[in-house]
Amino acid sequence: MSQDPRKVAAQVIEHILKHKSFSKIVLSNALDKSSLSDRDKALCTELVYGTLRWLPSLELSVNRAMNRPNPKLQLDLKCHLLIAAYQIQHLEDSIPAYAAVSTAVKHIKKKRPGMAGFANAILRNLGSSPHLALRPSDSLDKISKALGLPIFVLEALPQEELLEAALAMNARPKTWYRGGGEGEHIVPSATLSKTPYVQDPASQLAGLLVAPKVGEYVIDACAAPGSKSRILKEAVGELGRVIAVDQDAKRLAKVPDDIEKIHGDVCKLKLEPADAVLLDAPCSGYGTLRRHPEIKFWRSYEDVQRLAKLQAELLEAAAKVIKPGGVLVYSVCSPLPEEGSEQIANFLDKHPKFTREDPKQTLPWLPEHVVNDLGEIMLWPHRDQSDAFFAVKLRRR
Ligand SMILES: C[S@@+](CC[C@H](N)C(=O)[O-])C[C@H]1O[C@@H](n2cnc3c(N)ncnc32)[C@H](O)[C@@H]1O
Structure with missing residues (x-):
């Protein structure tokens, strides 16, 4: 008998919420183990990400429709209600409400027959999403x-x-393929890496901003899984050298094998001074909420402070291995100034030999609105159809 994508989606969401885990891993494990068709896998993926993106507003709607909390409503049942609520409030153009309601009620009835009527009443009483108000x-x-x-x-x-x-x-991100996507992106496709990708082109921007010359030596200081190392390697060519450093061995193994790899903590390694260093630093990831919606539930401001401290240490380490005249590109997938602008202002206070360089000198096609008065790049989902992303190019005098 074929599996139901809504049931798999409910199990995935239950697991994520119960174990505070991350959607990408739990979903891909569940899809690998499932017998779902490609079409049903796509529906299951949409239901998991959509429900997590809108979880707080879906919960508000379900609670409002309940009148008073029902203590028997356990997490497994609630997940079915939330998935149905997501379909009713957000996918009304592609999924009829009765299909969403009847499938959720069917699954709830199988688990707890006495709750079927209650579930049916809630879903019929749901109303519109609070975000619309x-x-x-x-x-x-x-x-x-x-x-x-x-x-x-x-x-x-x-x-x-x-x-x-x-x-x-909270929006569904577009999928970008090399040579195009569902529309125009801020990074012209002709500029992007020659390696096929299905990822946010903004994430390639940091690699493009380094723009090393043929034959130069570049350190990708937090490299794994290597999406930017490939771009650097393409730029320096056979005569140049790119070293991909990362302290996570499993992730580093994913960096292409034609790139030199060093496993270790970049703050402790003794590296030869380079023409350029790319520091795509570990960050809170709040800029990637469209693709990792659970971050908003599992991260806290204490995590931001801890990460900002680590980023400052990584910047110190990177500054030590840049030749005079060399380049340091720093980037994070975060809208928070603590991880972006403020971090760089603090670094420049301590390192007067470094100055910001106008990114348009390297990437003349960058639209005016993405570069601030200081010469830093900031992309936003609502303006640029990308992750919220910060990048800056510094040069050592
Ligand atoms: C944002 S990810 C890098 C993504 C990568 N640049 C790419 O585009 O594929 C940050 C990486 O920094 C690594 N990292 C964190 N602290 C580190 C340290 N002290 N030394 C080396 N790598 C570190 C993490 O293991 C993680 O892989």
């Missing part, structure tokens, strides 16, 4: 509750477009 003038607190975005993330978004920016952090 949000207005640009609403308080940060109201937007935070409806979208599940922490206040400190909302404070980091462009305030003049706050609601639009916040909603875009």
